[in-house]
Amino acid sequence: MSGGHPGPELAIETAGLVKVFGENRAVDGIDLAVPAGTVYGVLGPNGAGKTTAVKMLATLLRPDGGEAHVFGKDVVREADAVRGRVSLTGQYASVDEDLTGTENLVLLGRLLGHSKAAARVRSAQLLEAFGLAEAADRQIKNYSGGMRRRIDIAASILNTPDLLFLDEPTTGLDPRSRNQVWDIVRAVVAQGTTVLLTTQYLDEADHLASRIAVIDHGKVIAEGTKGELKASVGSGSVHLRLRDPAQRPEAERVLRRALNVAVQLDPDPVALTATVNGSASDLGAAEQAARALSELASSGITVDNFALGQPSLDEVFLALTDRNKRSDPESGTMNDSTTGVSA
Numbered sequence: 001m002s003g004g005h006p007g008p009e010l011a012i013e014t015a016g017l018v019k020v021f022g023e024n025r026a027v028d029g030i031d032l033a034v035p036a037g038t039v040y041g042v043l044g045p046n047g048a049g050k051t052t053a054v055k056m057l058a059t060l061l062r063p064d065g066g067e068a069h070v071f072g073k074d075v076v077r078e079a080d081a082v083r084g085r086v087s088l089t090g091q092y093a094s095v096d097e098d099l100t101g102t103e104n105l106v107l108l109g110r111l112l113g114h115s116k117a118a119a120r121v122r123s124a125q126l127l128e129a130f131g132l133a134e135a136a137d138r139q140i141k142n143y144s145g146g147m148r149r150r151i152d153i154a155a156s157i158l159n160t161p162d163l164l165f166l167d168e169p170t171t172g173l174d175p176r177s178r179n180q181v182w183d184i185v186r187a188v189v190a191q192g193t194t195v196l197l198t199t200q201y202l203d204e205a206d207h208l209a210s211r212i213a214v215i216d217h218g219k220v221i222a223e224g225t226k227g228e229l230k231a232s233v234g235s236g237s238v239h240l241r242l243r244d245p246a247q248r249p250e251a252e253r254v255l256r257r258a259l260n261v262a263v264q265l266d267p268d269p270v271a272l273t274a275t276v277n278g279s280a281s282d283l284g285a286a287e288q289a290a291r292a293l294s295e296l297a298s299s300g301i302t303v304d305n306f307a308l309g310q311p312s313l314d315e316v317f318l319a320l321t322d323r324n325k326r327s328d329p330e331s332g333t334m335n336d337s338t339t340g341v342s343a
């Protein structure tokens, strides 16, 4: 590829990447730059184009437009070189349901050219590391969903790949299994592998990824570090706990007037949450929140607990995807309740 990027080595670089299915532009001109050695999160709702993009990068699907390079190699013209450096969970490393965990990993290790002894050692190491030692001699068809996901990832890192694609690795897992997969991802990255992680879960991207691209309708609608994404929607979250639940309706009115935003009533009867729109006012988010607090006090409302934080990635995501829908004339009827802007 053309020489000399300033800055860090890029594991992935795409420019105007497109994939069309019939009339559907599933991936509609995506530009990505994924620094090597990091977890990069691709976040988007169902049908956003995540899997389609990953398949093109993993050379399983041919792009209809634009370019993509993996470690500087073109995914179409130099597909073999790309394949030698990447692994995709659930695709290249397909496990056999009728074989045990050990049998699967040893077989795949042999296929990758390891000696029988080396394949056994690596298999035992991985099963131990992934908390599957006890299930090593059980057939995969008797694994739980979480165990199945872990053996899939184990199989995909038998040879440590330079770039690992994890396409929604924790969808449908319980919190404990999800945490185990997260630990595995962290361990894989600590060994020097770059991970491209797609997810619909904002907290997953929040926990694992250094940078995040938010995609919707085949386009990148925001990109940056978590802090940058949160700052880009220019807001903070105010969380309040009152002493007396009977004062909540009045507190809601005061807050709504003071901040000029919608106020959410939490399931907890003494709690309220409001999003402060920092960029909509001359006052910063903290000053607006302070003013709201003093108005609550002068209305005789007792506040026991107050916190001003960054918006969660969930709030950012809703704001971004909603903004995207608003700029799309075909869906101009979207309700605007999610942005918290009230008249």
Ligand SMILES: Nc1ncnc2c1ncn2[C@@H]1O[C@H](COP(=O)(O)OP(=O)(O)OP(=O)(O)O)[C@@H](O)[C@H]1O
Residues within 6 Å of the ligand: 021, 024, 026, 044, 045, 046, 047, 048, 049, 050, 051, 052, 053, 200
């Ligand atoms: N092989 C295919 N043929 C036709 N349409 C396809 C094909 N693969 C994907 N699509 C369409 O392309 C769009 C993007 O799909 P894709 O699977 O990439 O989304 P995704 O972001 O991975 O969604 P999910 O979170 O549900 O996995 C969808 O509208 C989907 O229906």
Ligand SMILES: [Mg+2]
Residues within 6 Å of the ligand: 050, 051, 052, 167, 168
């Ligand atoms: Mg998908």
